[in-house]
Amino acid sequence: MGNWSSTTFEYVFHLITLEKNQITLGPDVTVPCFLSPGSPHGAMDMEIRWFKETDCVCLYKKRQVIKGKDYENRVSLLPNELKRGNVSLTLQPFTKSDNGDYMCQVTNGTRTEEITVRVEKQSFLYRYKHMVFKATAGVLVILLVLAAIGAKVAVEIAMVVTAAPAAAAAVASRITFLKVNRIWHTEERLKMEGSAVLAETLACLAEKVTNVEKKHKDQLAALKMELYEKTWQLQKDVENLKKDQSLYSELHTV
Structure with a gap:
């Protein structure tokens, strides 16, 4: 404690x-x-x-x-x-x-x-980088000689050898x-x-x-709901008006 x-x-x-x-x-x-x-x-x-x-x-x-x-x-x-x-x-x-x-x-x-x-x-590999790259350089010289005489696989190996030290350093x-x-x-x-x-x-x-955005978002949602309700009521009023007009036309015809 x-x-x-x-x-x-x-x-x-x-x-x-x-x-x-x-x-x-x-x-x-x-x-x-x-x-x-x-x-x-x-x-x-x-x-x-x-x-x-x-x-x-x-x-x-x-x-x-x-x-x-x-x-x-x-x-x-x-x-x-x-x-x-x-x-x-x-x-x-x-x-x-x-x-x-x-x-x-x-x-x-x-x-x-x-x-x-x-x-x-x-x-x-920082402490040993000079050794690593020295050895890598030696291997590359041999591989490049092979590549010069047409050994295609040597080129692929050279690419791997070149990337290996950097990849290892990035991981460890x-x-x-x-x-x-x-x-x-x-x-x-x-x-x-x-x-x-x-x-x-x-x-x-x-x-x-964030609070203002949330407040405005809530206000916008409330306005959308109000607009939806008023639109729905307006559609109902229009439908009722059409029914009244139809009924009036029928009565007037009679």
């Missing part, structure tokens, strides 16, 4: 990460971050903010996730894990430009804790997570706050636009 301050009855916690190297076969990366010790209620009612350098990646507030301006549809927290104190960030997919320092900031009441994690993803990657004691300066923190405010503002505007 968590620790509690004897003077304020406030939950006292720290943030930890898993410093590790791992091999991944997919494009997604989860930056690990956890509350320590575990909170009895997890992080469900806390405020969580993730930054990549000074850009707001996403923030969690009032049990809603707001994504940063350049991270829509590619970042997420783990809703089922928040109650366990897991505030890790997932990027889908993780691109080369995503390498860098990530700062996680968690606020509970008046207490705020933060941690900086350096994330680096590189090709699994090495990811490094490292906790760093980076000092974020005042100017950087001001940029972070501005980025977070921008993300919240854009989310608020998007919600208002």
Whole structure:
């Protein structure tokens, strides 16, 4: 269970990460971050903010996730894990430009804790690429000689050999997570706050636009229903008028 301050009855916690190297076969990366010790209620009612350098990646507030301006549809927290104190960030997919320092900031009441994690993803074959491409070049020389004398299959093999290292690098990657004691300066923190405010503002505007569209959609549906009912009543009135005219004609003829 968590620790509690004897003077304020406030939950006292720290943030930890898993410093590790791992091999991944997919494009997604989860930056690990956890509350320590575990909170009895997890992080469900806390405020969580993730930054990549000074850009707001996403923030969690009032049990809603707001994504940063350049991270829509590619970042997420783990809703089922928040109650366990897991505030890790997932990027889908993780691109080369995503390498860098990530700062996680968690606020509970008046207490705020933060941690900086350096994330680096590189090709699994990066360390050996000079060996791989040197060997590949040697094989290609032999295959090209064969191709020159008319060995058609050599050309096909050369294409496969050329593509193989790139394909392998795209599939297998090495990811490094490292906790760093980076000092974020005042100017950087001001940029972070501005980025977070921008993300919240854009989310608020998007919600208002959605509500207006929904309201107009409901109003349009109501107008269509009213038009349908009036059209139906008008058709009935026309039919009744035709019947009255027919009856009047019959009576007048008699």
